[in-house]
Amino acid sequence: MSEGEALKTALRDVAGERVQAVRVSGTAATAVVDAEGLDDAGRSGLETQLREAAARLGFADLRVAMTAARRRRRIIAVGSGKGGVGKSTLSANLAVALARLGRPTGLVDADIYGPSQPRLLATEDxxxxxxxxxxxxxxxxxxxxxxxxxxxxxxxxPIAWRGPMAVSALGQLIDAEWGPIDTIVVDLPPGTGDVQLTMLQKYKPAGAVIVSTPQDLALIDAERAIGLFRQGEVPLIGMVENMAGYLCPHCGQESEPFGHGGAEEAAREIDLPFLGRIPLALAIRRDSDAGQPPAAGEGPIAEAYLKIARAVGDWLDRND
Ligand SMILES: Nc1ncnc2c1ncn2[C@@H]1O[C@H](COP(=O)(O)OP(=O)(O)OP(=O)(O)O)[C@@H](O)[C@H]1O
Structure with a gap:
């Protein structure tokens, strides 16, 4: 291995694919590094680490050239006022549907105390x-x-952390080596506490999606979540109604045990775009439990998720 290759390997151990090129001339060396997504502190921290790694190989004075940001990574926060409305299921399927539509998308499970995404996308191991x-x-x-x-x-x-530790754990998940991903869907923990607010203020999502069910109580809770996003100054992309009507697995007919149009009406009342509805379907629960997100399949349920993903994608493009 040449000296240049050895140095590049050592630098990539520190900064991965960010290290784009390494030039060596005598004892002088230059590294071209992609600084996308790094703030000033992140850049200088990375530069120090790279210089230390180079020094260990005998390059006492590595020059680090940081390239301009190539792409802007944007976070979509998915929230609900209370648990159990299907926020995690929607987050997983929204991410899968966005990726299916050709948008490089990642997923962060910010539900520190009750993570469910590894099961939903079969990555538990x-x-x-x-x-x-x-x-x-x-x-x-x-x-x-x-x-x-x-x-x-x-x-x-069990994870029994206080707020600040949970926020810092979230930082590790969000501030990871995402590579060529430009959209990250974040499944927020249920509720509207300090962790959620700190998280929104610190990581500045581009926009938020609110999940609600048609029941009155869930809608009131959704308004609480909307308040949280407004307080965190996160733009609202719109509302999704989950478990909207019952899709009979036998005849394919949809009935509406919780009433019709509640979420859409509530969204209209508060001037929130309505992104679409997902029926209450046994197949969603069954396939989700089996680590097979319905949005990756075919048929009306996959189509319902894809429709929501199209609306979210259009919003991102309009608000670039
Ligand atoms: N449209 C749907 N039809 C049928 N079952 C659904 C639907 N959406 C979600 N579920 C099921 O409802 C349960 C709760 O969903 P999920 O875990 O996504 O909710 P949540 O709001 O994220 O809850 P928590 O906040 O407690 O994590 C799961 O068993 C899931 O499979």
């Missing part, structure tokens, strides 16, 4: 590697790399 001081998202079978606390702790192991 995977553990992320780390590169430098960053995690590398695990690949899923559905074209969506992802990170969850569920990948870092043993299944069933």
């Amino acid at each position: 995977q553990r992320p590697e780390s590169r430098g001081n960053k995690l590398v998202p695990v690949p899923s079978r559905f074209g969506v790399p992802m990170l969850s606390m569920g990948h870092l702790v043993r299944p069933g192991q």
Whole structure:
């Protein structure tokens, strides 16, 4: 291995694919590094690490050339006012549908205390590697790399952290080596507490999707989530109605046990775009439990998720 190749390998151990080129001339060396997504502190921290790695190979004075940001990575936060409305299921399927539509998309399970995404996308057995001081998202079978606390702790192991630790754990998941991903769907923990607000203020999602069910109570809760996003100054992309009508697995007919149009009407009342509805379908629960997101399949359910993903994608393009 030439000196230049040895140096490039050492630098890539620190900064992965960010290291684009390495030039060596005598004892002087230059590294061209992609600084996309790094703030000033991140750049200078990375530069220090690279220089230290070079020094260990005898290059006392590595010059680090940071290239301009190539792409802007945007976060879509998925929230609901309360648990159990299908927020995690929607997040997983939205990410899969966005990827299916050709948008490089990743998924973060921000539900630190009750992670469910590894099961939904069948990645429970995977553990992320780390590169430098960053995690590398695990690949899923559905074209969506992802990170969850569920990948870092043993299944069933209780996580009893206070707010600041949870926020810093979230930072590790979001601020990972995402590679060529430009959209990250974040499944927020249920509720509207400090962790959620800090997370929104710190990681500045481009927009938020609210999930609600047609029941009155869930709609009131959705308004609470809307308040959270407004407080965090996160633009609202719109509302999704989940478990909207019952899709009979036998005859394919849809009935409406919880009433019709509640979420759409509520969204209209508060001037929130309505992104679409997902029926209450046994197949969604069954396939989700089996690690097979319905959005990766065919038929009306996949189509319902794809329709929502198109609306979200259009919003992202309009608000670029
Ligand atoms: N449209 C649907 N039809 C049928 N079952 C659904 C649907 N959406 C979600 N479910 C099921 O409802 C349950 C709760 O969904 P999910 O875990 O996504 O909710 P959640 O809002 O993220 O809950 P929590 O906040 O507690 O994690 C799961 O068993 C899921 O498979």
